[in-house]
Amino acid sequence: MKKDFLLIIFILLCSFASAQQTDYIKSIKAYQKNYVETHEVVKGKDRKYFRFFPIDEKYDVQCSFEKINDSIGFTMTTSAKTKKHYFKYGKLSFLIDGNIFHLFVYQSKDLMQTEKYKDYLFVPFTDATSGDESYGSGRYLEFYKDEIHNNQLQLDFNKAYNPYCAYSPNYKCPIPPRENFLPVAIKAGEMNFAKGH
Incomplete structure:
Protein backbone atom coordinates (compact mmCIF):
# COMPACT_ATOMS: atom_id res chain seq x y z
CA MET A 1 0.00 0.00 0.00
CA HIS A 39 10.90 43.26 -35.77
CA GLU A 40 11.71 46.80 -36.87
CA VAL A 41 14.35 45.93 -39.48
CA VAL A 42 13.34 42.58 -40.97
CA LYS A 43 9.91 42.84 -42.52
CA GLY A 44 7.54 41.00 -44.81
CA LYS A 45 8.69 37.80 -46.51
CA ASP A 46 12.21 38.15 -45.10
CA ARG A 47 10.89 37.22 -41.67
CA LYS A 48 10.89 33.57 -42.72
CA TYR A 49 14.70 33.66 -42.47
CA PHE A 50 14.77 34.01 -38.69
CA ARG A 51 16.16 30.93 -36.95
CA PHE A 52 16.40 29.95 -33.32
CA PHE A 53 18.18 27.24 -31.37
CA PRO A 54 15.88 24.60 -29.83
CA ILE A 55 14.40 25.93 -26.60
CA ASP A 56 16.37 24.62 -23.64
CA GLU A 57 15.41 25.56 -20.09
CA LYS A 58 18.94 24.98 -18.79
CA TYR A 59 19.85 28.31 -20.39
CA ASP A 60 17.31 30.13 -18.23
CA VAL A 61 19.81 30.84 -15.46
CA GLN A 62 19.60 32.34 -11.99
CA CYS A 63 22.39 34.90 -11.64
CA SER A 64 23.97 36.52 -8.64
CA PHE A 65 24.42 40.25 -9.27
CA GLU A 66 27.33 42.34 -8.01
CA LYS A 67 26.95 46.12 -8.39
CA ILE A 68 29.89 48.04 -9.83
CA ASN A 69 30.26 51.77 -9.13
CA ASP A 70 31.66 53.14 -12.37
CA SER A 71 31.59 56.93 -12.69
CA ILE A 72 34.07 57.13 -15.58
CA GLY A 73 32.87 54.58 -18.09
CA PHE A 74 34.54 53.47 -21.30
CA THR A 75 33.97 53.47 -25.05
CA MET A 76 32.56 50.43 -26.76
CA THR A 77 33.48 49.99 -30.43
CA THR A 78 30.64 49.57 -32.89
CA SER A 79 30.35 47.66 -36.15
CA ALA A 80 30.88 50.97 -37.98
CA LYS A 81 34.17 51.57 -36.08
CA THR A 82 32.58 54.43 -34.14
CA LYS A 83 32.55 54.63 -30.34
CA LYS A 84 29.69 54.63 -27.86
CA HIS A 85 30.08 55.53 -24.20
CA TYR A 86 28.98 52.99 -21.59
CA PHE A 87 29.25 52.54 -17.85
CA LYS A 88 29.94 49.18 -16.29
CA TYR A 89 26.89 48.67 -14.08
CA GLY A 90 27.45 45.23 -12.59
CA LYS A 91 28.68 41.67 -12.87
CA LEU A 92 26.56 38.54 -13.27
CA SER A 93 27.68 35.09 -12.12
CA PHE A 94 25.79 31.93 -13.05
CA LEU A 95 26.08 28.20 -13.62
CA ILE A 96 25.63 26.21 -16.83
CA ASP A 97 26.18 22.45 -16.66
CA GLY A 98 27.85 22.89 -13.28
CA ASN A 99 30.42 25.41 -14.54
CA ILE A 100 30.49 29.02 -13.36
CA PHE A 101 30.52 31.88 -15.86
CA HIS A 102 30.48 35.66 -15.64
CA LEU A 103 29.07 38.47 -17.75
CA PHE A 104 29.31 42.21 -17.24
CA VAL A 105 26.26 44.46 -17.44
CA TYR A 106 26.49 47.87 -19.11
CA GLN A 107 24.48 51.07 -19.17
CA SER A 108 24.49 53.47 -22.11
CA LYS A 109 25.47 57.06 -21.27
CA ASP A 110 23.08 58.37 -23.93
CA LEU A 111 20.12 56.17 -23.06
CA MET A 112 20.34 56.72 -19.31
CA GLN A 113 19.59 60.40 -19.91
CA THR A 114 16.21 59.57 -21.44
CA GLU A 115 13.09 58.94 -19.38
CA LYS A 116 12.16 55.75 -21.23
CA TYR A 117 15.56 54.05 -20.99
CA LYS A 118 17.12 55.52 -17.84
CA ASP A 119 16.93 52.10 -16.13
CA TYR A 120 17.77 50.03 -19.22
CA LEU A 121 20.69 47.60 -18.89
CA PHE A 122 22.57 45.84 -21.65
CA VAL A 123 24.43 42.51 -21.80
CA PRO A 124 26.22 41.97 -25.13
CA PHE A 125 28.12 38.70 -25.38
CA THR A 126 29.92 36.29 -27.67
CA ASP A 127 30.31 32.56 -27.15
CA ALA A 128 31.65 29.45 -28.84
CA THR A 129 28.83 29.53 -31.43
CA SER A 130 29.66 33.08 -32.59
CA GLY A 131 30.66 33.16 -36.24
CA ASP A 132 29.38 29.64 -36.76
CA GLU A 133 25.82 28.90 -35.68
CA SER A 134 25.17 32.39 -34.35
CA TYR A 135 26.03 35.91 -35.51
CA GLY A 136 29.78 36.54 -35.54
CA SER A 137 29.66 39.91 -33.77
CA GLY A 138 27.72 38.55 -30.84
CA ARG A 139 24.24 38.66 -29.46
CA TYR A 140 22.42 40.80 -26.92
CA LEU A 141 20.36 40.39 -23.78
CA GLU A 142 18.63 43.22 -21.97
CA PHE A 143 16.67 43.95 -18.83
CA TYR A 144 15.72 46.79 -16.48
CA LYS A 145 17.02 47.62 -13.02
CA ASP A 146 13.78 46.64 -11.30
CA GLU A 147 14.25 43.04 -12.48
CA ILE A 148 17.13 42.68 -10.01
CA HIS A 149 15.82 41.46 -6.64
CA ASN A 150 18.04 40.89 -3.59
CA ASN A 151 21.08 40.86 -5.87
CA GLN A 152 19.54 38.10 -7.99
CA LEU A 153 18.50 38.18 -11.64
CA GLN A 154 16.89 35.63 -13.93
CA LEU A 155 18.73 35.72 -17.27
CA ASP A 156 17.27 33.71 -20.14
CA PHE A 157 19.60 33.01 -23.06
CA ASN A 158 16.61 31.65 -24.99
CA LYS A 159 15.79 35.35 -25.44
CA ALA A 160 19.23 36.29 -26.79
CA TYR A 161 18.83 38.26 -30.02
CA ASN A 162 20.94 39.55 -32.87
CA PRO A 163 21.90 43.22 -33.28
CA TYR A 164 20.41 45.01 -36.28
CA CYS A 165 23.79 44.73 -38.04
CA ALA A 166 23.08 41.04 -38.54
CA TYR A 167 20.46 42.06 -41.12
CA SER A 168 21.78 45.31 -42.59
CA PRO A 169 25.11 47.18 -42.78
CA ASN A 170 23.32 50.48 -42.15
CA TYR A 171 23.50 50.29 -38.35
CA LYS A 172 26.14 51.02 -35.72
CA CYS A 173 25.93 48.10 -33.32
CA PRO A 174 28.06 47.80 -30.17
CA ILE A 175 30.54 44.92 -30.36
CA PRO A 176 30.70 42.90 -27.12
CA PRO A 177 33.90 43.56 -25.13
CA ARG A 178 36.32 40.65 -24.81
CA GLU A 179 35.44 40.35 -21.13
CA ASN A 180 31.97 39.20 -22.21
CA PHE A 181 33.15 36.19 -24.20
CA LEU A 182 31.72 32.94 -22.83
CA PRO A 183 34.05 29.98 -23.51
CA VAL A 184 31.11 27.66 -24.03
CA ALA A 185 28.53 27.12 -26.77
CA ILE A 186 25.33 28.93 -25.82
CA LYS A 187 22.92 26.96 -27.98
CA ALA A 188 19.94 29.09 -27.12
CA GLY A 189 18.26 32.15 -28.56
CA GLU A 190 18.58 33.54 -32.06
CA MET A 191 20.85 31.86 -34.60
CA ASN A 192 22.42 33.28 -37.75
CA PHE A 193 19.94 35.00 -40.04
CA ALA A 194 19.43 32.64 -42.97
CA LYS A 195 19.54 35.39 -45.59
CA GLY A 196 22.73 37.33 -46.29
CA HIS A 197 22.99 41.08 -46.70
Missing part, protein backbone atom coordinates in the same frame (compact mmCIF):
# COMPACT_ATOMS: atom_id res chain seq x y z
CA LYS A 2 2.82 2.35 0.94
CA LYS A 3 4.62 1.57 -2.33
CA ASP A 4 1.46 2.37 -4.31
CA PHE A 5 1.11 5.68 -2.48
CA LEU A 6 4.72 6.63 -3.21
CA LEU A 7 4.28 5.66 -6.86
CA ILE A 8 1.23 7.94 -7.14
CA ILE A 9 3.16 10.83 -5.56
CA PHE A 10 6.04 10.25 -7.98
CA ILE A 11 3.71 10.24 -11.00
CA LEU A 12 2.03 13.45 -9.83
CA LEU A 13 5.36 15.19 -9.32
CA CYS A 14 6.54 14.13 -12.79
CA SER A 15 3.29 15.36 -14.33
CA PHE A 16 3.63 18.70 -12.54
CA ALA A 17 7.23 19.12 -13.71
CA SER A 18 6.24 18.21 -17.27
CA ALA A 19 3.41 20.77 -17.21
CA GLN A 20 5.79 23.46 -15.96
CA GLN A 21 8.26 22.67 -18.73
CA THR A 22 5.51 22.77 -21.35
CA ASP A 23 4.36 26.18 -20.06
CA TYR A 24 7.91 27.47 -20.26
CA ILE A 25 8.35 26.28 -23.86
CA LYS A 26 5.03 27.87 -24.80
CA SER A 27 6.11 31.18 -23.26
CA ILE A 28 9.38 31.22 -25.22
CA LYS A 29 7.63 30.27 -28.46
CA ALA A 30 5.22 33.17 -27.88
CA TYR A 31 8.17 35.46 -27.21
CA GLN A 32 9.88 34.37 -30.45
CA LYS A 33 6.68 34.78 -32.45
CA ASN A 34 6.22 38.32 -31.18
CA TYR A 35 9.91 39.08 -31.79
CA VAL A 36 9.63 38.02 -35.44
CA GLU A 37 6.29 39.70 -36.10
CA THR A 38 7.28 43.06 -34.60
